Amino acid sequence: MSDELATALRELAEANQMPPPLPAAEVRTRARRRSRRRRTTVRLGLATSAAGMLATIGLTVHAEEPGRDPRASAESATIGTPTSSPRAPVAASDRPAGTEEAVLDLGRHTLTFDGRVMRVDPHSSGALLSPGRELTVRAKHEVMLLRNDERTGNRHEAEVPYVVELRTGDRPPVYAGALAFDIRSLGALGTRAGWLVLSVDDARWFYTRIRQGEHVEITSPASPVAPAPTPDPADGPDPETGTATSRPPN
């Protein structure tokens, strides 16, 4: 009976196998959408709780120490934090692993991570930055040295501070960093690599908080991504033109 039953069950199961009704990318998109909704709900809950607690503390302090402004301590705690950040840049090691996924919105040109929305200027050739794709943090370079290369018209060496190297599988890298020099010189940075240009403050904050192995989700483009102004892709340097150094940023 057991063998017959096993055979009959296998035949039944094989006869009723079905191909996936959705592509895998759609499954991932649904999961991310759901995850974002969960995070938003948690944040709203935390914000509501925090607001309630602050109101309670404020009322208590006000009641105990008349004349002292309870907001003063809150203001002093935020001195020195980045301009657009709601909180100080906590080091990656202080943050629980896997609690966040960064989201690169190609339509709004924003990179959102851990509640901070950063302006970003994305540059890539090919399909390196395609919606639905996910990039993984492979390395972090405190300073990346971009060497001069006459073949590509790059006559100047440049140092890019706070670079986060992102990749999808074996595809060429996408670098997120603070490019302070003329954006048009991106043509010399390598035709195969993509770049996410951030302000120095944002790049430093992102570099400090994100960890190797964490992910950046690429979402819906309302407008196309500007391609890198590279005149001749065939002659472009290898994306590894940039060399990581251990020197501190200037």
Add this chain to the structure above:
Amino acid sequence: MTEDEFDAFYAAAFPRLTGQLFAFTGDRGEAQDVVQEAFVRAWDRRHKLRADGAPEAWVRTVAMRLAVSRWRRARRWLELVRHSALPETIPGPGPERTALVAALRELPEHQRMAIVLHHLCDLSVEQVASETGAPVGTVKVRLSRGRAALAKQLAVDEAEEPAWREGGRVG
């Protein structure tokens, strides 16, 4: 598990899992739905799944629990509306149903799950116990009773008019 690894796992395991879940649910649409949902949940746990080394077993367990949960909701709903003109049984799985499917559907869900996991998915009694959270002795009893019920049901089907033509019932 990287994006590419997840996609490959999804493409390879999805058909196999829908076949197994069909044996468990007796309904192709239901099997497809719960496996799909289990994969959506799997994406959030992809790093842990790779570490565990048995992602397919995890997806199958989640899909089976989802199916059980749906049955229970459907049954509660039927109990609520029983006084109305609605039928008391859930319609059968359609023209592709077989005597074995009908017989499986007659089993209580614990017995059916044990039978499918042990005889179709090749899990040992200990593994079935681990997946279902039941003691090993209980799993043995469920398997024994399930096999006996199936044998009886299938013997009746061969001798008489097939039971499944009268409509399946949610276990």
